[in-house]
Amino acid sequence: xxxxxxxxxxxxxxxxxxxxxxxxxxxxxxxxxxxxxxxxxxxxxxxxxxxxxxxxxxxxxxxxxxxxxxxxxxxxxxxxxxxxxxxxxxxxxxxxxxxxxxxxxxxxxxxxxxxxxxxxxxxxxxxxxxxxxxxxxxxxxxxxxxxxxxxxxxxxxxxxxxxxxxxxxxxxxxxxxxxxxxxxxxxxxxxxxxxxxxxxxxxxxxxxxx
Numbered sequence: 001x002x003x004x005x006x007x008x009x010x011x012x013x014x015x016x017x018x019x020x021x022x023x024x025x026x027x028x029x030x031x032x033x034x035x036x037x038x039x040x041x042x043x044x045x046x047x048x049x050x051x052x053x054x055x056x057x058x059x060x061x062x063x064x065x066x067x068x069x070x071x072x073x074x075x076x077x078x079x080x081x082x083x084x085x086x087x088x089x090x091x092x093x094x095x096x097x098x099x100x101x102x103x104x105x106x107x108x109x110x111x112x113x114x115x116x117x118x119x120x121x122x123x124x125x126x127x128x129x130x131x132x133x134x135x136x137x138x139x140x141x142x143x144x145x146x147x148x149x150x151x152x153x154x155x156x157x158x159x160x161x162x163x164x165x166x167x168x169x170x171x172x173x174x175x176x177x178x179x180x181x182x183x184x185x186x187x188x189x190x191x192x193x194x195x196x197x198x199x200x201x202x203x204x205x206x207x208x209x210x
Contacts, residue, residue, distance in 0.1 A: 094132045101125040137180040143169045143187040152176055154186045161192040168192045 034047050105121040133139070143153060148167045156173055164170055169189045176187030 091132075091136055094135065095129070098125060098129045098132060101128065133177075138177055138184060140175045140177050141187070143172050143176060143189055145169060148189070148191045152183060152186055153189050153191075155191045156188050158191050158193045160195040162195045164192040166192060166194045 034043065036044075039047070101121070102125050105118060105125060130140075141152065145164070146169050148155065148169055153169065153176070159170055161168075161170055168191070169187075170192045171190040172187055173190070174185075174188040177184040
């Protein structure tokens with residue numbers, strides 16, 4: 001025999017009131033905002049445990065972040081050292097064929113006495129070397145016949161000249177070079193100075209007194 005329980009509206013309302021009472025009893029412990037003025041001892045302990053857990057998580061995150069930063073610093077330092085050590089790799093690769101040509105010229109110079117061919121070989125090697133330097137932004141600048149500029153020229157001596165204006169470069173001992181727009185090496189030059197003129201002889205005065 002099956003028994004069917006019929007729930008009246010009063011019983012339903014009573015159950016709803018009972019559920020609400022249970023929610024009100026359990027609410028402050030689970031989802032309510034912690035109020036230090038009204039909190040019980042158990043709530044204070046729970047709040048302290050929660051703060052300890054948050055602090056532990058923050059410390060763990062801080063340690064991981066510090067470890068990542070240290071690894072990044074070491075990696076950047078290693079890349080910097082490698083960059084400094086191998087910064088000239090492309091330049092050296094470009095210069096090696098020039099060295100090969102010089103060694104071949106020296107080898108042929110010892111085997112045969114053909115000075116002209118040797119000079120031509122050295123000239124070709126010097127040209128290729130200049131092309132390599134120019135490829136990397138290193139270019140010579142003209143000095144001969146130019147006004148002396150202390151920013152680009154280093155005067156070895158001054159020489160009198162009546163062919164060039166005063167303070168003009170007469171001769172170049174060592175060519176100067178620029179690296180892009182920056183002075184790499186000044187040119188060593190001889191600078192003209194105005195030729196000294198002989199002083200006129202004093203006018204002769206005849207003794208008019210007799």
